[in-house]
Amino acid sequence: MMEPIFLQPVFKERIWGGTALRDRFGYAIPSDHTGECWAISGHPHGQSTVLNGEYKGMGLGDLWKKHRKELFGDDQNEVFPLLTKILDANSDLSVQVHPDDEYAGIHENGELGKTECWYIIDCKPGAELVYGHHARTKAELEHMINNGEWDRLLRRVPIRPGDFLFVPSGTIHALCEGTLVLETQQSSDTTYRVYDYDRTDEKGNKRELHLDKALDVITVPHRDQDLHFEKEAHEGATITCFIRSKYFSVYKWEISGEGEFPKTAPYLLVSVIGGSGSVTVGDKSFPLKKGDHFILPNPVQSFRTEGKMEWIVSHP
Template sequence: MKPLFFKPTFQERIWGGTALRETFGYDIPSEKTGECWAISAHPNGPSVVENGPYAGKTLDELWKEHRELFGHAEGDVFPLLTKILDANEDLSVQVHPDDSYAKVHENGELGKTECWYIIDCKEDAEMIYGHNAKTKEELVRMMENGQWGDLLRRVKIKPGDFFYVPSGTIHALCQGTLVLETQQSSDTTYRVYDYDRTDANGNKRELHLEKAIDVTTVPHVDGVSHPSVEEKEHVTITTFVQAEFFSVYKWQVEGTSTFSMDRPFMLCSVINGGGALVHDGEEYDLEKGTHFLLPANIDEFTINGKCELIVSHI
């Protein structure tokens, strides 16, 4: 088995910009590009393999036809999705359902627990993370009265921060933020508040208040994340979270470091620097903005260079 490198797909958003081109050199479709779907098997933006015997295949095709690549992991759909988000403007305030609610209300779609690694952000940047309502009744009343300043909980952020965002958490990225997101493979979002913005035709985007109220955790509870750091030969491994749906790490490589695969598969994104991945006598270039999947039975591999990667697995 060989590492699988992917061609990302891009999504235009009302809040998007050009940071994906400026930071990673991507060929983005417009000046309003908000999302790079880097490793995705979701039908709204599947990733295409660029190398090896499966070149031209999409990740969802491989999940259906070659489950041996994934250690015969179970599930009808590939479970994870890696994105990079360019919040050139504020995102809408939103909340996501859990698996059980989405299964009933969203035609069997997965729920959406996610997490964010802050790649870059403007000075004094912030995000919306949680709310201040103590009861559902108070949540509804504050929403109906438009008390967004009192309701929404704002948190200061800086590059290198990590946030775990379980389903049921009201949240929003704010202007001037570049984020790598690891999430369940879902595209279900309930929009709570959109700053009364309008599109090019003067229309406001749809809100989903009834469903949002159904799924919001009240009172708010921060997602539990206790990062830990381990130093190995020429690599610093930060464990951000080990949770129900995914575990997420940062690898900071300086030199030559050897790794062992002990998972069915791993998703890897180079967010800074560069180098090479060496496996079974073959060398693969790693550049900033490269995304790849290590399939089952890779066993041992080496990374040479000076680079930072965000790595995840189920």
């Protein structure tokens, strides 16, 4: 398949969701409480669907199972390894933590662990998020959780549009009200909820917490991540590498004008988060707009871009 694989997202309603996915990206969302766009997903809880070419109508997870070698090279993962989301935090998300691969494999029926990262597309003035905690020992962590000492325990950090944060498994975290984020993560849907602000649903029920498992996996003491961004200027684009980790590498492409690029990984996941333009493979050009998501598969060796766009690009 010598062309991009364009994908139809899956949308998830959430108690904390809003309308930004419609208002900012033009998506046809299911309700005014839509919190998640699973944009590039092979996970069984929400597969993206191929929109073009010979595999049109196929789910990404199924595509991986049936055509992995020809489309994705020598990747040995049993499942499509990454998941790209856009999250609309119209109100605060629960404070949560994710397990690593070993713990999830044992306790979550073989599910992958969940290391993730966030690119802040937009946020309200003065926005912040929960990232880490102040407990020095497991005993202190358990005491503070059991006694509801959330203001003492939780570490809050200010954010601005354009910020990038790496969230390894074991990190307590939560997006807060007024934040629009692109998330790149392992393909996992395992979350342990630590605190939910005592919220109730329309029936007066609080959401389930998972304190035993959370206490098993929270990293103590919290460790900040020392990130060093690498920026390269090319003809037609400036490329910033945010991170190269065990699970994924993530970049921001700021495209202006025309440029030609080799594909530097077996396959690339691309989300257009701003602007418009085109990508050309061989002699075939494909128009792009904000909100488009596609994969450049293994047979594509190089591609050309034109326009003024912002991309978030990732690969395993």
